[in-house]
Amino acid sequence: MNALTPAVSTGPLPASRKIHKSGTIHPQLRVPMREISVHPTAGEPPVTAYDPSGPYTDPTVETSIENGLARLRHEWVTARGDVEAYDGRHVRPEDNGFAAGERLTPEFPVRNRPLRAQTGKAVTQLAYARAGIITPEMEFVAIRENLGREILHGKLERDGEAFGAAIPDFVTPEFVRHEVARGRAIIPANINHPESEPMIIGRNFLVKINANIGNSAVTSSMAEEVEKMVWAIRWGADTVMDLSTGRNIHNIREWIVRNSPVPIGTVPLYQALEKVGGIAEDLTWEVYRDTLIEQAEQGVDYFTIHAGVRLHYIPLTVDRVTGIVSRGGSIMAKWCLHHHRESFLYEHFAEICDICRAYDVSFSLGDGLRPGSIADANDAAQFAELETLGELTQIAWAKDCQVMIEGPGHVPMHKIKANMDKQLAVCGEAPFYTLGPLTTDIAPGYDHITSGIGAAMIGWFGTAMLCYVTPKEHLGLPDRDDVKTGVITYKIAAHAADLAKGHPAAKVRDDALSRARFEFRWEDQFNLSLDPETARSFHDQTLPKEAHKLAHFCSMCGPKFCSMRISHDIRAEAQKEGMAAMAAKYREGGDLYVPADETGAPLTPQPGKPS
Structure with a gap:
């Protein structure tokens, strides 16, 4: 390990070990899960938990940040016979914001030739699903979603209100294929990110969470961002978005992707803007197109694209309290007004689909006109853009591209369900991916809480993935501790939503922890929690002795x-x-x-x- 290479968090969580389950259709699969043991006196089996942490929590696997992770999916992709390797584009000075010398982050030391679809082929999970093919990715996802609940068959309780979701008792590979083919779920899995462990985003599956990381023009480095990614997935982030806006964007992203077992998302517009010196009016389709290909070759799994910001929607934002708060939305609005025409994202959307189709990059259609305050929630600008996102979804589906839809934002509780209902109606049930929403604007420093409330609600109503908010929202760039707080907060929200929807296996861990609490099995209480270290430290602040771990009381009563x-x-x-x-x-x-x-x-x- 040299000075340029980051040290990252490794090792299992307390009382936990990595287990793997094999496939049936594809026997070579080894699907990872986390098994949490309980004290022998409990007379209970271990609890199985969803685990996106990759090999970093597996002590039997040696990880090398300089080498990256094992290329798990490479053989799956090439065995299909519809891709070709090629030399790809060379890294250019503008890719890293013209950083040079000591200011330039070193390139990742290993470079593989990128893959793309052969001429006339579609290599997306949506295309395979529509053709009736159950890919290894689909079976992997089915096994992962079940969490070993086949052994609990007949013992699971269905208790909840699913609001039209059709969550099965047992997820089969065929069910996954059907949901992907229908467009109700996506498996973000770029063919150039073979290190990723397949996961699924859809309202008939477990609610997922995303963590945002990324450097800025004034702070953060490659070492910090790689550690933030590993730290986020350790605590349960299902995907990570790299929202870097400063120098070294290309090289930092390469380090992140090569070491990430979860899908990586980006907003390509940010890097394109850096390439033109930060001047929105100077953006062109050619610069943007080159950036899409650059990132697709690196292995980015989903792109946020603000193609729904139309010229005639911009006046609808003038009387808002907070105007346009989306970075991507404000950039495109400024471009549209300067050139007095529709954005190149909207005009060239079919060509963008062709690029994504060649690499299986999923769309995350951006809500550039989302409300930035509760006063602006559910207004004409927000819902006009949503209608356009529904139209773009149909174009992308016609091109065999996977799609999810981004949502707000800042929405008071009584207006949240209307967002979910309208999105389902106008976007053909494509997965919804929301930032919170924040339910009040009065709590800077605590917006992980204000948004966690809205996230739990909208997750219950049908949102498939929740984008975390940290305590630093609106205030600054989150650090390592903020990332953990944001992830844990949103794991709570997502799990609460799964419980409310009546997910068959959601209660298993709750019930196990409740029994441990009633039986005063303190170590089991700690270990079954989302954050064992914090739970244990809070207990030990007032009852630190080992004998207190056997006590039939806590310091509260x-x-x-x-x-x-x-x-x-x-x-x-x-x-x-x-x-x-x-x-x-x-x-x-x-x-x-x-x-x-x-x-x-x-x-x-x-x-x-x-x-």
């Missing part, structure tokens, strides 16, 4: 006022005397109390005081 300890006493007495006798005792006026001589004071409720 102490040994005499612990409701669960009292419940254990009730249960033991009920089992001893029989529930019928206990019921009779209560009917006769028996009080539930802890004897005064044990606590120093009776627990009988006093008037005006909480019981």
